[in-house]
Amino acid sequence: MRSNFKGPHRLSRNRPEWQRISGGVAAARGFLASGVAAEIKKQGLDLAVVFSSRPSVACGVFTTNLVKAAPVLLSKKHLSRARGRIRAVLLNSGCANACTGRRGMAGAVRSARCLASHLGIDPYQVVVASTGVIGIALPIQKLLKGIPAAVAALSPDGWEAAARAIMTTDTREKTCAVEGRIGDRPVRIGGMAKGAGMIHPQMATMLSVITTDAAIPRPVLESVFRRVVERTFNCLTVDGDTSTNDMVLLIANGASDAKVEGAGSAYFEQGLEIVCEEMAKMVARDGEGATKFVEVLVDGASSVDQGRRVAKAIAHSPLVKTALYGQELNWGRIVAAAGCSGVRFNPDRVVLRLCGIPVFRNGMAVSSTQRRAEEALAAHDLQIHLDLAQGRASARIWTCDLSHGYIDINGSYIT
CATH class of the missing domain: 3.10.20.340 (ArgJ beta chain, C-terminal domain)
Structure with a gap:
């Protein structure tokens, strides 16, 4: 059921209000998601994939911690090498793949190549993210074995499973999606996040993937994204600790044909802020052991x-x-x-x-x-x-x- 957002999210009388919809990270047209059990954790879902079925552009913000996990280093490299043309995200929980040396980086590279092979895209169009215990070797064989199942399960309805698959000490999934209109075109923005502890972002937060079917040039996407991150995820703290794995990614594939330009960029920024603020508050509400x-x-x-x-x-x-x-x-x-x-x-x-x-x-x-x-x-x-x-x-x-x-x-x- 849809419900209107109230208060500060009304931009002007000439613009329709953004409305809450279901679908999370796969709400935007052309995006698919999945979550499967690869036995990285002792039980439950632990491997997620988010995929754009059409060409897309992306930007990311990463941890400012000097100690960066292999997936963070690799994802920054892929974003640069692909000039933002990212199509897929591979996420695992149960192992942070941080402080794992060359073996950890080799595992991150292999996982990106494996997913790319199954999706028929360039490995540089894949970013990877991990969350869990620091210093534990990535169980790469389990992860590689789980990738075909995750690809086979990709669906517009896979957003809830994907959100569950990235949970660690989280007690609930964290998703949000909205729909608005730019010109005569409906446009959607949706996302998922995880995080409950080790939360004091200096850049973004925990792990989060946000998608939109808006058609938006990458320079505009990046400037809007960084402003919104500063006003939302960077206004969040649970325990004052900044993780080695923090990453937030925004992917736009233009499937709605809604062109973000001129006054439309302010309207799009408003919708993006609604999604990011909602998920940031979800993280605070679900802080480890939190009662308030x-x-x-x-x-x-x-x-x-x-x-x-x-x-x-x-x-x-x-x-x-x-x-x-x-x-x-x-x-x-x-x-x-x-x-x-x-x-x-x-x-x-x-x-x-x-x-x-x-x-x-x-x-x-x-x-x-x-x-x-x-x-x-x-x-x-x-x-x-x-x-x-x-x-x-x-x-x-x-x-x-x-x-x-x-x-x-x-x-x-x-x-």
Whole structure:
């Protein structure tokens, strides 16, 4: 069933609103997806393929971690060598293929060549992505054996299986798709993502593949994509750690004949932002052990960069996150975290609100609201709103609380 997005996603009265549709990463015309069990993990689906049945262009953003996994290095090379003409993505869960030396790179190359052979395309038109434990050799024979099954299963209906196949500690699939109109042509954008821990992207996030049937030149695609990534996936943190495997890819195949140019590029950017924001929030909601979804909003900043620095300092604080988990009104931790951000502000002028309720103003507690604020912390969705009273810029970060569950998961991740 379709439902209209509300609020900030309305561009103008002359443009139809983007509508939610099903189909995830295969919602856009000309895209197929699949997810199969290749026994890379002990159980469940663990190998996914996304394929454009017609020529396409792509751009990607990758981890800024100096330690990069073999699939990241290979995919960057293929994007460059193919000049963006990527047709297929091969993704596996259960093994990150990171810190695995020449053997790991050789496995990534073999897997790309194998998929290309079965699809009848050039190996440079394949990018690969992996997620799982670092330092474990890629079980290449299992992966190669699973590729024919994954190709045979490719279908417009394979999007849910593909989304499940890339999950690790995720508790649910993360997909989103929308449809709008450019001129008289319907256009679709859809995607899938995975991620629950080791989430502090400096570029994109976790693993994510986004597809569209819009006809858009690669330079325009890339500039729009990078702006949207900066406003969505780069506003996400779970635990402050940046993975060796982070990758997000956007592929456009033009199957709708909807040409993105002029004012249409702003409209397309809006639709892309809806999809990316939705999936980024899904990751925060599904953070390892999370019981709360938290939006940290900082306004009144002198610049967006300074607002983001303050918001990240709050979102990264273990003391803040554990207090939210315990539903404890320890607002002093929030103010203290902001004060450690490196951004100068006057504490006597700031106003702190929790779920819309002022709790700190004029350099001291708002005593009359403490009980209401304590009760508000019982909700699943929380907002921390800090007004720095310095300027007009604002920034937001999405995160989650820090519970015993996070320690349980990461204290025995390998075993």
